[in-house]
């Protein structure tokens with residue numbers, strides 16, 4: 052039974068091919084044509100696996116560009132796929148926190164990968180990877196350097212939640228001579244706090260899976276764990292959570308249909 | 310009876326001296342010391358009027374820096390002073406829309422300058438002068454040129470409410486070759502819509518006073534009027550609304566005490 056999940060995100064398109072217990076993945080920038088990106092990741096996976104499209108039993112598309120993939124058997128929302136994939140990557144996790152480049156989501160599950168409730172922010176850049184990008188640019192560093200620069204630093208208070216106002220604050224703090232690492236630590240805490248506010252009904256969460264591009268940032272992870280008082284698991288494959296979920300749900304659909 | 314109202318805003322400090330039916334005003338940037346700015350506008354007014362501080366019967370301070378003015382007789386919230394001043398500048402107005410450099414407010418009044426309800430946004434740069442500033446910078450023009458550049462133009466749809474996401478949209482629209490004036494018209498409409506959303510219970514407003522730095526922008530005014538279906542009055546002195554209100558309330562206090 053061979054299935055494929057394709058997650059067409061606003062920035063990156065990811066795909067996972069599952070064949071028995073083996074899997075392969077690929078990703079590439081979505082660019083201007085979600086459909087083309089989806090086609091290309093599929094072709095690349097087929098190439099890697101030495102398969103033809105006819106060998107694939109079921110393809111599920113997810114993510115913001117999912118409806119453009121007319122070659123998929125089914126399209127499913129990213130919340131459903133994400134929860135299922137995060138559960139696979141961090142078994143037992145009953146809460147998924149996803150912070151991507153442009154949005155953030157908090158998904159409550161039943162502990163088996165099924166969504167029970169969720170809350171999503173894709174309207175405000177605060178609490179998303181975009182916030183980190185704007186701040187990194189203001190400080191003249193790359194987003195990938197942030198975690199390292201802030202390691203072990205006491206966070207400075209960033210009082211504005213808004214990306215625009217916080218950017219002005221950061222520029223003032225730099226001008227006042229506040230240590231760069233402390234400002235960055237404050238930025239990490241700000242992102243974590245914004246997302247924690249989305250997960251207010253957090254009482255029930257025991258194990259948290261942290262996914263999305265920002266999950267690579269150790270600083271944000273640390274402040275999330277502190278604020279929530281819970282263990283947080285970041286899988287090295289966390290960027291693939293949506294694609295994994297789509298491929299797994301495809302498999303479950305086939306099994307049920309038998 | 311001589312009174313002074315001083316409105317220490319986050320960007321500009323304004324002051325009005327009332328003496329009988331005559332008045333004088335002054336303003337200057339608040340800078341880093343609200344107290345000093347307050348002191349300076351008072352000294353300037355005394356100079357202009359040829360008066361000493363002892364000649365002033367009552368001073369009311371308002372605005373975000375009001376508590377720093379230890380030489381004032383009283384400090385009052387900007388909502389109260391603003392409503393009172395807007396009523397003076399646009400008699401009969403029962404709704405005040407104020408869009409400043411960093412915040413926006415919608416104040417419902419009884420038609421006599423007394424606040425009955427209000428709603429304020431100082432957390433999000435969208436729907437404030439800051440939004441216009443960010444967009445003007447992205448387009449390489451000055452904020453003061455925006456209204457002229459958009460005159461008579463059909464607005465393009467700006468779909469993101471967030472300043473950060475809207476800035477990216479504007480940059481994409483420019484790259485696609487969309488006419489600059491149409492983009493700016495869309496920006497004006499976006500600011501107006503954001504503020505109108507704050508005034509949802511608008512049914513009761515008949516005459517609207519529009520104040521704050523953004524009230525100088527004809528484009529934003531036009532879209533506010535369209536969205537609300539009401540007449541909007543912009544006084545040439547609208548920037549002084551808070552200071553006027555403070556000076557007038559000072560006078561009322563003296564009258565009551567007699």
Ligand code: SF4
Pocket residue numbers: 174175176177212213214215216432433434435470471472473474
């Ligand atoms: S608070 Fe700031 S970042 Fe959030 S929507 Fe408003 S402008 Fe955007």
